[in-house]
Amino acid sequence: MNVVTQFVPASLRRPPSGVADSSAHTDYLVRIVGLEKIYRTKDGNDIHALQNINLDIQPAEFISIVGPSGCGKTTLLKILAGILKRSAGEVTMLGRSLSGPSRELGVVFQAPVLLPWRTVLQNVMVPVEVQKRDRAEFEARARKLIEKVGLSGFENKYPSELSGGMQQRVGICRALVHDPSFLLMDEPFGALDAMTRESMNEELQRIWSESRKTILLVTHSISEAVYLADRVVVMTPRPGRIVDIIPVDLPRPRHLGIQTTPEFGRFVADIRHHFTSAGTVTV
Amino acid sequence: MSADSKSLNRLAGNLLLSLTTFVIFIIGWEAAVRGLGISKIVLPPPSAVAIALWESLWQGELHWHLAVTIYEILAGFFVGSIGGLVLGFVIALSPPIERIFYPYVVAFQTIPKVAIAPIIVIWFGYGVASKVVITATIAFFPLLANTIIGLRSAPQDQMEMLVSYTASRWQVFRMVRLLQALPYIFVGLDVAIVLSVIGAIVGEFVGAKAGLGYLILQKNFNFDMAGTFAILIILSLIGVGLHWLIGIAQRRIVFWMDMAGERVIGA
Numbered sequence: 241m242n243v244v245t246q247f248v249p250a251s252l253r254r255p256p257s258g259v260a261d262s263s264a265h266t267d268y269l270v271r272i273v274g275l276e277k278i279y280r281t282k283d284g285n286d287i288h289a290l291q292n293i294n295l296d297i298q299p300a301e302f303i304s305i306v307g308p309s310g311c312g313k314t315t316l317l318k319i320l321a322g323i324l325k326r327s328a329g330e331v332t333m334l335g336r337s338l339s340g341p342s343r344e345l346g347v348v349f350q351a352p353v354l355l356p357w358r359t360v361l362q363n364v365m366v367p368v369e370v371q372k373r374d375r376a377e378f379e380a381r382a383r384k385l386i387e388k389v390g391l392s393g394f395e396n397k398y399p400s401e402l403s404g405g406m407q408q409r410v411g412i413c414r415a416l417v418h419d420p421s422f423l424l425m426d427e428p429f430g431a432l433d434a435m436t437r438e439s440m441n442e443e444l445q446r447i448w449s450e451s452r453k454t455i456l457l458v459t460h461s462i463s464e465a466v467y468l469a470d471r472v473v474v475m476t477p478r479p480g481r482i483v484d485i486i487p488v489d490l491p492r493p494r495h496l497g498i499q500t501t502p503e504f505g506r507f508v509a510d511i512r513h514h515f516t517s518a519g520t521v522t523v
Numbered sequence: 524m525s526a527d528s529k530s531l532n533r534l535a536g537n538l539l540l541s542l543t544t545f546v547i548f549i550i551g552w553e554a555a556v557r558g559l560g561i562s563k564i565v566l567p568p569p570s571a572v573a574i575a576l577w578e579s580l581w582q583g584e585l586h587w588h589l590a591v592t593i594y595e596i597l598a599g600f601f602v603g604s605i606g607g608l609v610l611g612f613v614i615a616l617s618p619p620i621e622r623i624f625y626p627y628v629v630a631f632q633t634i635p636k637v638a639i640a641p642i643i644v645i646w647f648g649y650g651v652a653s654k655v656v657i658t659a660t661i662a663f664f665p666l667l668a669n670t671i672i673g674l675r676s677a678p679q680d681q682m683e684m685l686v687s688y689t690a691s692r693w694q695v696f697r698m699v700r701l702l703q704a705l706p707y708i709f710v711g712l713d714v715a716i717v718l719s720v721i722g723a724i725v726g727e728f729v730g731a732k733a734g735l736g737y738l739i740l741q742k743n744f745n746f747d748m749a750g751t752f753a754i755l756i757i758l759s760l761i762g763v764g765l766h767w768l769i770g771i772a773q774r775r776i777v778f779w780m781d782m783a784g785e786r787v788i789g790a
Contacts, residue, residue: 321687340689347687353680356779357702366698367688398779418688 268332269422269454270297270320275329277315277480288479289315293329295473295482299421300452304465305473306511312480313458314350317426320456321347333422343371346415348425352407354399360386360410361395367418378417385413389443405436416447423455429464438496441467449493463499466490466507474514483514567749576753585738585757592735593761595651595723596716599658604715607663608708611670616696621671632664636722640729649730657729658722662715666708673707674700706780709773716769720762 277290289312305313318324322341331338354363368378389409429437448455459465465472474484498504549569556568579585614621640657647653677700685695727736735754742750
C-alpha cells in the first residue's frame with residue numbers, strides 16, 4: 241500500500257529544483273533554490289547554518305521539517321518569515337522574490353510570545369492591528385478562533401492567568417486571525433506535555449484540512465512530523481542541510497491511533513535512520 | 524479567599540509591629556531627654572516637637588512656605604523628568620546621538636548638584652526659579668538612565684513576532700518597546716520624586732526668601748530646635764506622600780507587572 245521510498249536521496253526522487261521551469265510557477269507556493277545562511281561568530285569563524293537548501297512547497301501542502309538541534313530548521317523558518325536575511329540563494333513566495341515579512345504569512349513561535357499587557361482577544365488581534373485590517377470583521381473571526389481552540393470565556397483574561405498550553409493556543413489563533421494562506425510553525429508544541437501535545441496535533445490537522453492552508457511545521461519529534469505531514473523534510477546539522485524528503489501517503493484524516501500501525505512505524509524508522517547513520521543525536 | 528485574608532493578616536501584623544516600635548522609640552526618647560536633662564536646644568523631647576508641629580500647622584506662615592517648597596519640588600520634578608524622558612527617547616532611538624552626547628551627560632551627572640547650587644542661585648536669583656532649576660538637574664538623570672535602559676529592554680522575540688506580521692519600526696516602538704520601558708520609567712520617576720525633595724531644600728539652603736528649607740535655617744538661627752524637627756517631619760511626609768502617589772500611578776499603568784503570579788518561595 242505504502243510506497244516507502246527507502247533511503248533515496250531527495251535529488252534523485254525529485255527533479256532538481258535548481259532548474260527553474262518557467263511554466264511551472266503555478267505549481268508551487270514557495271520555491272527555495274540554493275539557499276545558504278552563514279553566521280559569523282564573534283571570534284571571526286563562519287558557521288554554515290544552512291547549505292544548499294532546495295525545496296518546493298505546493299499550495300495546501302503540509303510539510304514537516306524534522307532534525308536535531310542545530311540543524312538550521314529555525315533559521316530556515318525565520319528566513320521564510322522574512323525576519324532573517326539569507327546569505328545566498330533565491331526564495332520565491334507567491335510568485336515574488338522574498339524580500340521581507342508578508343501579510344500572507346502566519347507565524348507560530350517556540351514560545352507563545354504574548355504581550356503581557358494585552359488580553360487574549362487583544363493579543364489575537366495583533367496582526368489585524370499591525371496590518372490595519374477591518375477591526376469589526378476580524379474581531380468576529382478572532383472570537384470564533386478562540387472558541388475553536390477551546391478558550392471561550394478567556395477572551396478578556398491576561399496571558400499570566402493562562403497555562404502554557406492555553407498561551408500557545410492563543411499564539412496559534414493570532415497566527416490564523418488574518419487568514420494567511422501560509423502558516424509557519426516553529427516547534428509550537430515543544431513546551432507542552434505529551435497529552436496536550438497530541439490533542440493540539442489533532443486540532444492542527446483539523447484546522448489544516450478545513451482551511452486548506454499551506455503549513456510548514458518545524459519539529460524535533462519524528463512522530464509528530466509523520467503524523468501531520470504530506471512530506472517530511474529531514475535535516476542534519478553541521479552544516480545544516482536537507483538529507484531527504486519523504487512523502488507520507490498515509491490516508492487522511494489520520495486518527496491518533498495511526499501512530500501504532502506498522503506503516504507509521506516504517507516512516508519513523510526511515511527518518512530515524514538518517515540521524516543514527518549520520519552519527520548525530522538519536523531523536 | 525483564605526490566601527487573601529492571610530496576607531491581610533500579615534499586613535496588619537506588620538503594621539502593628541512597626542507602630543509598636545515607633546511608640547517605644549518615642550517613649551524612650553522622651554524619657555532620655557527628661558531623665559538626662561538634655562537641653563532643649565540640643566535635642567528637643569518629642570512632646571515639644573509635637574506641640575511645635577501642631578502650632579505651626581495653624582500659622583499662615585507655614586502654609587506659605589509649604590506651598591513654595593511643594594511648588595519647587597513639583598515644578599523641578601516635572602521639568603527634570605520630562606527632560607530626562609525626552610533625551611532618553613532620543614538617545615535610545617539614535618545611537619549616533621548617544622555616542623556624541625552621552626559622555627557629557629554622564630560627566631555632568633558626576634558633578635555634585637550641591638556644588639553647583641550656588642552658581643545656579645547666582646544665575647537664576649534668590650526666587651523660586653533657581654530652586655526649580657536645581658531640582659530639575661537632580662530629577663533629570665534617573666529618568667534619562669531608566670528610559671534608555673527601558674527602551675532597550677524589549678525582548679527580541681516580541682519584536683520579531685511583530686515584524687513577522689509586517690509591523691513597521693514605529694509600530695514595534697508603540698506596541699512593544701514603549702510598554703516594555705514603562706516599568707523602568709516608573710522606577711526612574713520614583714527615584715526622581717524623592718530626590719526632588721532634596722533638590723528643593725538644597726536650593727533653599729544656598730539662598731532663598733521662602734520655603735521650608737529657608738524656614739529651617741531661620742529656626743536654627745533662633746535655636747528653635749523643636750520647630751526645626753517639626754519641619755523635618757513635614758518634609759518627610761511630603762516625600763512619603765509623593766512616593767506613594769507614584770506607586771499608585773505605577774500599579775494602575777503598569778498593571779501587568781503585579782500579575783506575574785505568586786512569589787517564589789525562598790527567592
